[in-house]
């Protein structure tokens with residue numbers, strides 16, 4: 001079973017982007033970290049990143065059609081994209097919402113997510129370590 005890890009806008013700039021908040025790990029490092037976790041956990045992990053909302057919506061449709069579990073960091077879209085939320089609402093397998101930073105300890109607008117209500121669970125504030133943790137939970141769910 002494939003698990004999709006979907007990253008939204010500006011996450012391709014990890015490592016360069018506000019390192020005090022998001023750390024020094026690059027997106028390429030993050031991909032490698034997730035793929036390594038996939039090998040260890042015996043699951044097929046595919047990581048994608050986009051700055052285009054429609055592309056993310058299309059990937060979520062694919063996950064809905066194929067029954068793929070999703071780890072989603074929708075980045076800024078988390079806070080306002082009803083299109084992304086409605087696409088998430090069509091998923092049948094688990095959806096984990098993930099944020100690298102603790103969105104509850106930052107600006108007020110980041111505390112609200114339009115996605116959480118349709119997510120299975122939320123991980124926030126653990127840095128990029130949240131990704132392998134999310135995959136570990138997904139692997140256990142898939143095998144259960």
Ligand code: DQA
Nearest residue numbers: 010073075076099100101110
């Ligand atoms: C983020 C938090 C969002 O508020 C922000 O817009 C991002 C990244 C995170 O991973 O901490 O781009 O989702």
